[in-house]
Amino acid sequence: MADTRPELPVLSYLLLPDILSCILVAFGPPLWVRLLAFCAFFYTKLSGMHYYAVDEPAYNFTFGTLFLQQVLAAAHYMLTTNPVDDVRHERDVFKVSARELPLLKRIYWAAGYCFGPRSVGWSDQVANIPARPRISRWAFVRSHLLWMAWCLFLVDIAQTYQHTHPDLFHRPGETLVSVGADGYIMRCVNVVSTMSTVYAMINVHYSVCAIAAVSLGLSGPADWPNVSGRWADAYTVRKFWGKTWHQMLRRSLSSPGRLISRTLGFKRGTTASSYTQLYVAFILSGIQHSGGDYMADPALWRQSFTANPLFYQSFTFFFSQAVAITAEDAMIWVGRKLGLQESRATHLLGYASTFCLV
Template sequence: MRLPFYIQLPFLTLQIFLFLDPSPPWNLFGAVAIALICWLIISPSVFVSWNIDTGVGYVDYMLGSTIASYAVHSFYLLSLGRPLKSIKNGDKLKVHEHWWKRILHVAHVMQSPRGVGWNYQVNNVPAAPRQPRRSFILTSSLRAACHAVLFEVARLYVWYNPACSSVTVETRSYVARCADTIAFIGLTYWGLNAGYFAMAAGSVALGLHEPRMWLDLFGSWRDAYTVRRAWGRTWHQTLKWFLAPLGKATSSVLGFKRGTSRSLYAQVYVAFLLSGLVHTGGDIVLSGSTTTAASRPLFSMPFFFSQAVVITFEDGLIRIARRLGVKDSAWTRALGFVWVAVWFGWCVPGFVENMIRAGGGIRKSASRDMGPNLVQAAMIRLFGFDIGEFAESWFGA
């Protein structure tokens, strides 16, 4: 699967604007220009005519969301972030005299969404590993391999499962729908982790970074005993760097005093609205993609907005429980895990179903576009067993 070079146009344009560091109002003009470029690329007619459409709905959705994220990044970095003036690594902010150092500075910011070691490091990043270099390299290599295997198993699952490529997904049982959802969402989770841990091992082995710089990409699932914590501490680690500042800025513009409930909930709703806007880029791409199965326009926004609503409801229940004298304990956390599992077990399968209906699934015929499945190839080579044929008979594909 080869993507055209101009898909990087929004990213490169943003890099240039950040390097030039335009003053107001030119910074806002630059942000608008980048947003228009993003809109042009993800518009259905251009996405298909420029051969950006990969033929794999899941990949097209991710591409659309990534491109849309550059539009939101541009408004944050050009208006609030200002890497050359506000973002620093260390005690002092140093504006580099050499132009190539400025380019590296800007590029580092763009490639470090959690800001580890920088003054914009997001809250609740997992603790730094305290390991010797050799131990870290070995551990990261093993974690990369494990996540790669899980990714390939999930990819095999969705290839041969008709529910992951058709509009008949809603006819599955609740347990089957949850299994489908875990495999489908796991493609993102395991795929990102596999690449991340591989880069961590390689970077430390080459002496480019210390192990303390490679914190886990996602937070611990042990922290996900409320919906708020599941998003804020476990899943949204790579989006908080621009969602949180934009939420605070919006709260300030609305005149809400910092630390008040109005300010906090304004930030929550803005964060999920922006997250929904980013994923809407994937919705728009699918609306004109060759993989489209049925019209489900803008299905991402309701899902993400509902997370803010349920967090508001959840916070209310927690306040009532505290007034009744209920304290944090192993039992309350266990109940919290059940609640989170029930909520996501209900809403996430619906989100996945809408994506598949819109053409965002992975068809068996797309396997050529995504390359050979390593687990399937290994099973054939080592044991002479084609797990794909077994999966076909199991799912009746």
């Protein structure tokens, strides 16, 4: 069935609500005001997902996911924290809080926090960010231009393959084709093709922003650590998601988990606290990506959700990652009890199991 939804007004639904919420945060209003504003923000994002589509159907998933990503980010900086009182940047010189700054500077300060999902250089900087570059501006720009060229080359290879399988990757018809339709080996090739494109384009978009900001003098190289970690660290599912993959969602996904853990009375650093945060983060990630499922095909999403509301499309995958990490932790614990030590062999086994589980 043809998509009859009107084209998404990007400014009204994707950009303006975030700009207005950032300005509100700069004033540091009481919680009840921020809660009302968040409800309006949430309603706007859901309306954009439900009533509109974009010109290129393949991008509906991206925009749907982005809408709920913005909701989770706003929940952090509007509800679980009050930035003007709770955080500060490493270059801040005010004595007590950002309320001491003139209004325009405070709005700029708030924008830096709200639109910096990893809190680089802030007092609540997320964990496992790659080393911050300490190089000259132009060396930084040159390195990112070279990295962009490599990523675009990777995308070109992946999409050349994808264009040879239009039924799987471009869905010209209504029939869904499984990535494993041609056997396990081709399933692996299909998954690598898809994920390499996602990985490369995340890096390209990040590098474009980094080059622009550093070239214009809006920020320095140290404010732009690499978006992804080392592939050498991806020998467990936990390390893949916690170190190798981008950490752009970590702040907004971990903040609710910490709040719930504290509410349940779990002490920081305990097993109960750790796994509460783990499952909350992946459940929220599953919900966020389900926004992409919904915007891509509302009818299919409703059909899938009605059939099994707890396990549908993207949610199933992200929830399974938390389960996989739990099982993996148990296996590592048993291995240590048996006297096994980390080695090249265990790492190779870990890389293989991580590839299969992710």
